[in-house]
Amino acid sequence: MPRAEDGDRAELASGGARDSRRVIAHADMDAFYASVEMLDNPELRGRPVIVGGGSNRGVVSSASYEARHFGVRSAMPTVEARRLCPEGVFVRGRMDRYAEISRRIREIFLSFSPIVEPLSLDEAFIDLTGTERLLGEPLEAARALKRRVLEGTGLVASIGVAPVKMAAKILSDMSKPDGLLAIGPEHLREFLDPLPVERLWGVGSVTLERMHRAGIRLIGDLARRDAGELRSLFGSFGPQLRELALGRDPRPVIADWERKSYGEENTFERDLEAGSDELARALIAHAEALGRRLRADRVAARTITLKLKLARPLGGGRYPLLTRSLSLDAPTDDGAAIMRAVRSLLARAANGEKIRLAGVQAHNLERSDPRQLGLFDPAAANSAARNVRLNRALDAVTRRFGEDAVTRGLAHAERAAPTHRIK
Amino acid sequence: MELVIDRVSLLNGLGMVQGIVERRNTVPILGHVLLEPEDNRLRLSATDLEVGIRTEIACSRADKGGLTLNARKLFEVVREAEGEEVTLKSLEGDWFELRCGRARFKMMGLDPRSFPAMPAQASKQEPLGGRKAVKGELTIACEALAAMIDRTIFAVSPDEARYNLSGVYIEAADGNGVRMVATDGHRLAMVDREAAGFNMQGGAIIPRKGLAELRKLLDQAGENEVKLSLDGQLAWLKRGSSEVSMRLVEGEFPDYRGVVPKESRYQIPVGREALLRAIKRAMIFSNERYHGVKLAFSAGSITVSSASPEVGEASETLDIEFGGADFSIGFNAAYLQQALNVIPADTEAILGLSNEVSPGVIRTPADSQFTYVVMPMRL
Numbered sequence: 179m180p181r182a183e184d185g186d187r188a189e190l191a192s193g194g195a196r197d198s199r200r201v202i203a204h205a206d207m208d209a210f211y212a213s214v215e216m217l218d219n220p221e222l223r224g225r226p227v228i229v230g231g232g233s234n235r236g237v238v239s240s241a242s243y244e245a246r247h248f249g250v251r252s253a254m255p256t257v258e259a260r261r262l263c264p265e266g267v268f269v270r271g272r273m274d275r276y277a278e279i280s281r282r283i284r285e286i287f288l289s290f291s292p293i294v295e296p297l298s299l300d301e302a303f304i305d306l307t308g309t310e311r312l313l314g315e316p317l318e319a320a321r322a323l324k325r326r327v328l329e330g331t332g333l334v335a336s337i338g339v340a341p342v343k344m345a346a347k348i349l350s351d352m353s354k355p356d357g358l359l360a361i362g363p364e365h366l367r368e369f370l371d372p373l374p375v376e377r378l379w380g381v382g383s384v385t386l387e388r389m390h391r392a393g394i395r396l397i398g399d400l401a402r403r404d405a406g407e408l409r410s411l412f413g414s415f416g417p418q419l420r421e422l423a424l425g426r427d428p429r430p431v432i433a434d435w436e437r438k439s440y441g442e443e444n445t446f447e448r449d450l451e452a453g454s455d456e457l458a459r460a461l462i463a464h465a466e467a468l469g470r471r472l473r474a475d476r477v478a479a480r481t482i483t484l485k486l487k488l489a490r491p492l493g494g495g496r497y498p499l500l501t502r503s504l505s506l507d508a509p510t511d512d513g514a515a516i517m518r519a520v521r522s523l524l525a526r527a528a529n530g531e532k533i534r535l536a537g538v539q540a541h542n543l544e545r546s547d548p549r550q551l552g553l554f555d556p557a558a559a560n561s562a563a564r565n566v567r568l569n570r571a572l573d574a575v576t577r578r579f580g581e582d583a584v585t586r587g588l589a590h591a592e593r594a595a596p597t598h599r600i601k
Numbered sequence: 602m603e604l605v606i607d608r609v610s611l612l613n614g615l616g617m618v619q620g621i622v623e624r625r626n627t628v629p630i631l632g633h634v635l636l637e638p639e640d641n642r643l644r645l646s647a648t649d650l651e652v653g654i655r656t657e658i659a660c661s662r663a664d665k666g667g668l669t670l671n672a673r674k675l676f677e678v679v680r681e682a683e684g685e686e687v688t689l690k691s692l693e694g695d696w697f698e699l700r701c702g703r704a705r706f707k708m709m710g711l712d713p714r715s716f717p718a719m720p721a722q723a724s725k726q727e728p729l730g731g732r733k734a735v736k737g738e739l740t741i742a743c744e745a746l747a748a749m750i751d752r753t754i755f756a757v758s759p760d761e762a763r764y765n766l767s768g769v770y771i772e773a774a775d776g777n778g779v780r781m782v783a784t785d786g787h788r789l790a791m792v793d794r795e796a797a798g799f800n801m802q803g804g805a806i807i808p809r810k811g812l813a814e815l816r817k818l819l820d821q822a823g824e825n826e827v828k829l830s831l832d833g834q835l836a837w838l839k840r841g842s843s844e845v846s847m848r849l850v851e852g853e854f855p856d857y858r859g860v861v862p863k864e865s866r867y868q869i870p871v872g873r874e875a876l877l878r879a880i881k882r883a884m885i886f887s888n889e890r891y892h893g894v895k896l897a898f899s900a901g902s903i904t905v906s907s908a909s910p911e912v913g914e915a916s917e918t919l920d921i922e923f924g925g926a927d928f929s930i931g932f933n934a935a936y937l938q939q940a941l942n943v944i945p946a947d948t949e950a951i952l953g954l955s956n957e958v959s960p961g962v963i964r965t966p967a968d969s970q971f972t973y974v975v976m977p978m979r980l
Binding site for chain 1: 786
């Protein structure tokens with residue numbers, strides 16, 4: 179069983195055998211955006227704070243625990259949140275500020291282990307394997323991590339510790355608020371079996387419905403099914419889910435600089451035409467934001483993906499999702515180059531459709547190592563040189579005055595909702 | 602056949618040809634030196650087919666007939682032996698005996714008739730194809746030519762696949778002058794010298810290896826003036842009793858004029874010695890692969906710094922005359938170091954810089970005809 183912070187049963191394996199075993203922590207900030215707002219504005223403390231898009235089409239991105247008492251949840255439409263919690267303090271998100279605090283938190287994580295995989299601004303996996311000699315028992319290390327985050331930022335993190343990523347994430351979620359749960363490898367199955375199957379990553383509403391029809395309600399039900407049977411029911415996804423249900427999740431924690439992709443997206447206040455200037459503006463803003471993040475992390479992307487959610491509903495609150503990708507000749511960290519790719523993708527997708535959500539992603543990342551410029555590639559070098567200078571200047575202005583201080587041409591328009599980092 | 606040769610002369614002669622003897626031994630004869638006695642002279646020849654060197658030494662007694670011997674082994678034997686004279690005598694078959702002092706060596710030769718012709722002899726018969734033949738004769742002071750080579754050859758591309766950058770480009774400069782230019786695509790070194798009467802249509806690319814051998818010749822005793830001949834696909838130079846000849850590199854040298862900045866925003870004088878030393882110190886902590894160092898300028902100072910994650914950092918501030926706005930620029934430290942190395946000590950280097958992505962220029966009042974252009978590095 180998971181072990182609570184102040185429990186006294188040693189759940190984590192001890193002794194030499196542990197050397198070959200992984201210790202993965204998942205740290206998740208409690209009501210992150212709302213907590214930052216309360217931190218910066220003490221008057222908000224103790225009140226139901228709801229951070230989200232300012233308009234009625236937006237969704238709640240974060241709700242304080244006081245607001246959650248009223249049933250407000252993140253990803254809930256703002257309209258519904260207002261209905262549930264009329265006295266709530268609705269705050270428009272300040273992504274720059276959250277990003278700043280997020281960097282501080284990440285530095286604290288990095289002082290515990292070099293292998294930190296951020297999932298978003300407020301969530302990260304930290305690989306504590308092999309840190310025992312330095313940091314003590316994993317539970318001790320996790321306790322110290324919680325304390326250091328609180329001391330360093332005034333914010334509370336909930337932490338789960340397990341031999342696999344999937345379980346660590348479930349544990350941090352279960353431990354909230356202000357919790358710490360850890361489990362060792364020998365109790366993993368015992369812990370997972372009685373949990374509802376939707377706790378597993380990848381089990382969405384469609385899969386869940388089919389699972390229920392097949393009589394699978396708990397993770398243990400899934401674990402006990404035959405792999406072949408699951409394949410016939412769910413395709414190749416079936417046996418994969420069964421592996422997770424058995425506590426087998428070989429995915430390593432991937433350090434930030436090895437991350438796979440970056441993404442920016444937003445849902446529009448009203449549906450937009452595929453060929454409209456407004457859509458182009460939003461995409462430019464995304465492309466520029468991506469470029470900034472790539473440059474800040476000193477990486478460049480070779481593949482650019484355009485993601486569009488179409489406005490015509492499929493029913494059940496779902497909409498058709500289109501993704502189109504393009505590989506570039508050379509990796510880029512330049513917003514204008516990303517936008518060029520996006521434009522050519524847009525031309526091939528969604529003709530005449532109305533668009534509900536648009537996003538841009540960058541994958542296939544390479545580290546931008548020191549780059550010797552060449553003498554004889556004038557056109558390329560000169561324009562690259564101009565872009566580098568322009569981007570540096572833009573980044574400097576953005577750092578000082580915020581993301582809306584400077585935008586490229588079309589992108590200056592009002593943004594329906596703040597660009598959200600999705601990866 | 603028997604030869605008697607002064608040991609030190611032979612050692613010097615063999616030393617001269619060592620540089621181009623084939624080391625890989627894929628074609629055995631290219632690892633050999635050809636010895637041809639004639640009228641109390643002994644001619645030594647070596648070639649790698651691209652570059653050929655010939656030199657003559659005195660020979661107190663010589664019978665007719667040429668021979669070849671492994672050039673490296675022969676050099677080592679003569680170097681290690683003791684005694685005034687070396688006696689070389691043919692034995693049965695392809696074997697030769699070498700005596701020096703009380704030591705005796707036996708070495709196997711190859712058929713001298715299979716020894717390849719020097720580039721100079723070989724290509725004269727070859728058609729030029731569609732290429733325009735360059736033709737020019739450069740008569741220049743020995744030390745001026747040496748300085749030109751020293752100030753350019755280091756910038757030649759080591760990448761043999763970029764053949765058109767694998768040598769030093771030579772052409773007539775405006776108004777009775779000669780110009781040499783070398784570049785590896787990241788930096789470029791260019792130097793002019795006066796050369797009365799030098800006239801040549803177009804330019805030629807002199808291969809790095811051949812030019813390096815030619816440079817050695819310039820250190821030998823001899824007349825103050827030398828003549829470098831360019832003809833067709835060949836270049837050659839005679840000095841004293843030695844001659845080096847080489848095939849020119851085929852290919853178009855890039856349009857170098859376009860990459861030399863006409864002007865720079867800042868002209869910053871820095872003591873050559875102090876800057877060179879600071880760069881060498883910063884190099885200790887620059888990334889091993891990229892050798893990046895940062896030059897940060899601010900009113901009255903330049904700070905040279907480097908950082909290598911998990912290894913360490915270095916930084917050093919020098920007082921200079923600079924009154925512009927703060928800016929910094931990254932460079933490959935080796936590119937700066939090599940340029941500063943060819944600037945005379947105790948002089949100033951003038952750094953011509955505009956911003957962190959535009960080419961930088963290094964000049965010196967000590968040689969106003971030297972220009973070095975170097976592209977920055979994004980750090």
